[in-house]
Amino acid sequence: MANDTLTITDNRTGKTYEIPVENDTIRAMDLRQIRVNEDDFGLMSYDPAFGNTASCKSKVTFIDGGKGILRYRGYPIEQLADNSSFLEVAYLLLYGELPTKEQYKEWQNGVVHHTIIHENIKKFIDGFRYDAHPMGMLLGTVGALSTFYPEAKEIFDEQSRELQIHRLIAKMPTIAAFCYRHRVGLPYVYPDNDLTYVGNFLNMMFRMTELKYKPNPVIEKAIDILFMLHADHEQNCSTNAMRNVGSSHADPYSSTAAAIGALYGPLHGGANEAVLIMLNQIGSKDKIPAFIKSVKAGETRLMGFGHRVYKAYDPRARIIKNKAHEVFEETGRNPLLDIALELEKIALEDDYFIKRRLYPNVDFYSGLIYQSMGLHPSMFTVMFAIPRTAGWLAQWKEMLSDDELKIARPRQVYLGAGERDYVPLDDR
């Protein structure tokens, strides 16, 4: 018997099956042969939240949740955060290698070339209610881009695919900033392509009457690092949405809109906004014990804590926590930081959190930084969506070149009624 197999005995029939093990996984399809009789459909695995199911093979991002390790294409996140830039990291995720000087210049120019959006997009952003949530506006607007670029449907045409990738990376900050300006009732600011990717984003967000916007270098650098940290995170809820929708051969704008929808939820990217709301609700350090009690009683969750994959300190949270102090030296200390630090201290010493291996995640401190930079909490998840677009597209591109690509179509365990006859309305 080969070593790299799994032997399964079906106690219902007494039959034994030998199933290959490859990359520490078995293929769920190999279970189908396990049947009690000829009419049996065959055995399936049941895993409603993908808790223990690999949905793809990927070379983009590696996470060891037990050890708190995160690597993009093999490079540790700490090294990238210290030495790289978001645009370089986006290139790395999308093309598999760090760019040479020449490749980087070409990539940067290619992205800059697409930062402007069609004037009609501005008009329909205008159509959103004055208080529309920026994530809702972002979702709708990115989805609508597919109507401006119908050739995006040609997903197997490499040239078209590359064009849409450049457009999406370039236009996300513009759309995000326009949604923000709409929300606060300020005129839209057009891209300034002399600035860096992040510098230009700050220009579109915050420029008032000055002729030339000069980004604060500390804030520009901090956002660049935050963007790198958020750029990819393997098969999370929104990336799975991107792959899932993309598997039907939908265009990348529609798939990205679906991913934005998934990110919006408070259990995913929406957690950074939820953390700020939570810290404000707690209000002062003396209220923390009562809050922790309500978390332990299951009445609420400690937002920004816990992760499906990390069962150790999220490495991104560690980098952000350290960065926060540098930003606060520039912007003034966010008064909510004291509540956050105390909350973290108490939670990390508490049995409830220790037993469940709940540690701060990427969203615990990022909102505090964004708020101190003057961003409204409704923009926090948008700040997650901009860089994650690079990861979504890298995973989408990888999926399209996978020779096992098929439309995603999960199975279900049907527990409903058996066949029954229709009863006319008058007889019910």
Ligand code: CMC
């Ligand atoms: N506060 C209190 N209890 C928690 C928390 C929390 N934040 N997270 C998990 N638990 C408990 C949960 O109640 C459960 O306890 P029990 O075993 O007694 O029922 C146990 O820990 C396991 O939780 P789970 O819900 O089965 O874990 P999951 O892997 O399905 O959920 C999570 C992961 C991130 C959705 C969850 O930890 C959570 O809701 N955290 C708060 C929201 C948050 O910060 N989300 C951002 C995640 S990181 C950024 C991103 O990738 O989007």
